[in-house]
Amino acid sequence: MKDAGLNFDNSWVRDLPGTFVELAPDAAPDPRLLVLNDALAEALGLDPAVLAAHPEWFAGGDLPEGARSVALAYAGHQFGGFSAQLGDGRAHLLGEHVAPDGRRWDLQLKGSGRTPFSRGGDGKAAVGPMLREYLISEAMAALGVPSTRSLAVATTGETIRREAGLLPGAVVARVAASHIRVGSFQFWAAREDVAQLAALADYAIARHDPDLIGREDHVVAFLDRVIGRQCRLIAQWMGLGFVHGVMNTDNMAVSGETIDYGPCAFMEGYAPGTVFSSIDRNGRYAYANQPLILGWNLARLAEALVPLIPGEGEAVVADLNARLSGIAGRYRAEWEVVMRRKLGLAGEEPADGALADDLLSAMTGADWTLTFHRLADAAEGDETGLRGLFEDFAAIEAWLPRWRARLDKGSAARMRGVNPVVIPRNHKVEEALAAAEAGDLGPFQALLAQVTRPFGAERGREAYVLPAPKGFGDYVTFCGT
Numbered sequence: 001m002k003d004a005g006l007n008f009d010n011s012w013v014r015d016l017p018g019t020f021v022e023l024a025p026d027a028a029p030d031p032r033l034l035v036l037n038d039a040l041a042e043a044l045g046l047d048p049a050v051l052a053a054h055p056e057w058f059a060g061g062d063l064p065e066g067a068r069s070v071a072l073a074y075a076g077h078q079f080g081g082f083s084a085q086l087g088d089g090r091a092h093l094l095g096e097h098v099a100p101d102g103r104r105w106d107l108q109l110k111g112s113g114r115t116p117f118s119r120g121g122d123g124k125a126a127v128g129p130m131l132r133e134y135l136i137s138e139a140m141a142a143l144g145v146p147s148t149r150s151l152a153v154a155t156t157g158e159t160i161r162r163e164a165g166l167l168p169g170a171v172v173a174r175v176a177a178s179h180i181r182v183g184s185f186q187f188w189a190a191r192e193d194v195a196q197l198a199a200l201a202d203y204a205i206a207r208h209d210p211d212l213i214g215r216e217d218h219v220v221a222f223l224d225r226v227i228g229r230q231c232r233l234i235a236q237w238m239g240l241g242f243v244h245g246v247m248n249t250d251n252m253a254v255s256g257e258t259i260d261y262g263p264c265a266f267m268e269g270y271a272p273g274t275v276f277s278s279i280d281r282n283g284r285y286a287y288a289n290q291p292l293i294l295g296w297n298l299a300r301l302a303e304a305l306v307p308l309i310p311g312e313g314e315a316v317v318a319d320l321n322a323r324l325s326g327i328a329g330r331y332r333a334e335w336e337v338v339m340r341r342k343l344g345l346a347g348e349e350p351a352d353g354a355l356a357d358d359l360l361s362a363m364t365g366a367d368w369t370l371t372f373h374r375l376a377d378a379a380e381g382d383e384t385g386l387r388g389l390f391e392d393f394a395a396i397e398a399w400l401p402r403w404r405a406r407l408d409k410g411s412a413a414r415m416r417g418v419n420p421v422v423i424p425r426n427h428k429v430e431e432a433l434a435a436a437e438a439g440d441l442g443p444f445q446a447l448l449a450q451v452t453r454p455f456g457a458e459r460g461r462e463a464y465v466l467p468a469p470k471g472f473g474d475y476v477t478f479c480g481t
């Protein structure tokens with residue numbers, strides 16, 4: 001039998017004793033693959049046909065050779081409150097697959113059983129939320145946003161109990177640059193274990209910023225890199241109208257990838273206060289708050305790293321404070337880069353930021369995705385599509401000439417390359433997941449094919465392009481528990 005191409009290393013187990021518990025995923029009574037990401041498998045040097053012959057690797061059961069299954073410990077601020085003891089409560093890290101190009105990818109199962117970190121939870125996941133993670137993470141990757149990827153979703157053959165009733169259990173196999181979270185550092189900072197904290201920092205630097213190894217200021221430089229990656233990431237989210245929904249510090253990866261797709265969703269009509277998650281009652285993680293939470297979470301990372309930073313206490317804190325105060329400006333610069341691209345502006349002019357701000361003020365209520373998509377037509381003189389998005393076109397009409405003055409011949413083409421026409425629309429996601437839960441994967445596969453080709457013309461894909469019908473109402477999402 002041909003081998004799958006899996007090439008496991010287990011550096012976490014080797015380098016970070018004390019930060020995990022080694023235990024196997026639950027064995028699934030009837031493992032079956034629902035979806036397998038052939039393209040991702042091939043990009044990682046894996047043979048999809050061999051993977052397809054081993055649903056038990058994905059649903060939980062026999063592990064592929066070389067895997068060492070562990071649940072990682074971490075801490076985190078959840079909705080602002082600190083928990084010193086969190087961790088993978090329903091996930092098992094199988095190890096790192098080292099691809100033929102030498103890149104190292106964590107392979108993790110989620111929904112694969114209880115661990116010592118499960119607290120009250122059952123360690124399981126339902127098929128809907130796992131397909132949701134697969135769909136949205138693959139959409140994000142296709143949109144050019146750093147993200148964990150989904151290799152497969154498998155059903156376990158178990159039935160699990162949720163508020164909605166008894167549901168089929170499933171596991172998503174996810175691939176990540178790493179699973180090191182802000183909360184991973186908080187775990188050892190809370191225990192005042194400087195040796196463990198230092199080992200984790202060295203490990204994270206070796207994986208994500210190896211050029212910093214050996215530098216005396218490596219910890220501060222690492223913090224600076226994480227700040228840079230996260231500012232770029234959140235700016236990309238904002239440009240796409242993406243609302244993560246649970247930006248707890250345990251859901252923020254130092255790799256700069258989007259991680260932990262739970263109650264996330266894409267905004268349709270532009271409204272800064274957009275919240276989808278049923279548990280986010282105060283709007284802490286609302287669309288427009290994400291850049292503020294970014295700064296808040298990075299401040300928690302900086303605090304956790306303090307014991308590792310050489311120098312006199314007050315000077316260290318003053319330096320960190322200066323870096324933290326700089327985040328708002330760094331984020332704003334990244335956001336302006338995103339907005340210049342979305343608006344087709346070449347070069348950089350001082351008034352560009354205000355131009356973007358003023359568009360936002362003028363577009364309240366208009367569909368976020370389609371406004372930018374149709375602005376490309378407007379750049380070529382056709383405003384019909386754009387007009388159709390606004391109940392009152394007066395404000396945008398006053399803004400258009402200022403924008404036109406900044407355009408050039410290539411603007412429309414560049415805009416079409418960055419402004420998607422298809423995003424995972426909430427009503428389409430719900431429709432696809434409902435059908436999948438009832439045993440029909442057709443709508444899911446069709447939607448997946450659409451959201452992984454997010455750019456191009458509207459014609460021929462209207463069902464995926466247009467906003468939810470009015471009757472769909474306000475969209476509410478639930479954590480995958």
Ligand code: AMP
Pocket residue numbers: 086087088089090091117118119120121122123124125246248251260262479480481
């Ligand atoms: P989240 O905010 O979805 O990333 O989850 C927060 C924490 O709850 C993580 O530590 C998860 O491992 C844990 N968790 C979520 N769902 C379950 C479940 N069904 N069983 C056990 N732990 C869970």
Ligand code: MG
Pocket residue numbers: 250251260
């Ligand atoms: Mg999480």
